[in-house]
Amino acid sequence: MKKVLLLLANGFEAVEASVFTDVLGWNEWEGDGTTEVVTAGLHEQLTCTWNFIVKPEFTIEQLDLDDFDALAIPGGFEEAGFYEDAYDRRFLDVITHFHDKKKIIATICVGALPLGKSGILKGQKATTYNHPTSHRQAQLKEFGALVVNEPIVVTDNIITSYNPSTAFGVAFTLLEMLTTKENCKHVKELMGFD
DSSP states (O other): OEEEEEEEOTTBOHHHHHHHHHHHHHHHHHSSSOEEEEEEESSSSEEOGGGOEEOOSEEGGGOOGGGOSEEEEOOBOGGGTHHHHHTSHHHHHHHHHHHHTTOEEEEOGGGHHHHHHHTTTTTOEEOOOOOTTOOHHHHHHHTTOEEOOSSEEEETTEEEESSGGGHHHHHHHHHHHHSOHHHHHHHHHHTTOO
16 A cells, blocks of 8 residues: 655645545545555644635654655645745655655645755756746745746656646646556546546
């Protein structure tokens, strides 16, 4: 079984988290059955962007990170407090743990920014929110990333993307990396994507 830690910060976007639970959940029940998602955060209760309340299964202190094969991080809104958690040392330590173990890390939109803040994107190709009115790609560049304005960027074991529209693409990329191309195609077809 491949265990994926879905790491949630206060202010995360629910739609960006749900693609991981749905795609990997479909795989668990209808695909090759090898994936499991576990949700965790810094708090016992989190408030999403636009006030949806979520209770993750665990706080990060309750977990043994070595039990997991991959890390998934959805983005969120500054106005909803996303960066307060996402830039917290405990959150960043989870990121560096997975990176040091060379495990897969998948992010959507500004979920790439805590990766940048942690230092793991220095000299690496990556992307983040790309709207012309946003300064998020400039922020990622300040963290030392080589910013590429493409929908999904995969560099070694790290997946980044540039806005919420890429969410399913990131989740399917993660599924393919955890299982096989054939299995991913099968799950996509079952979900109506092919």
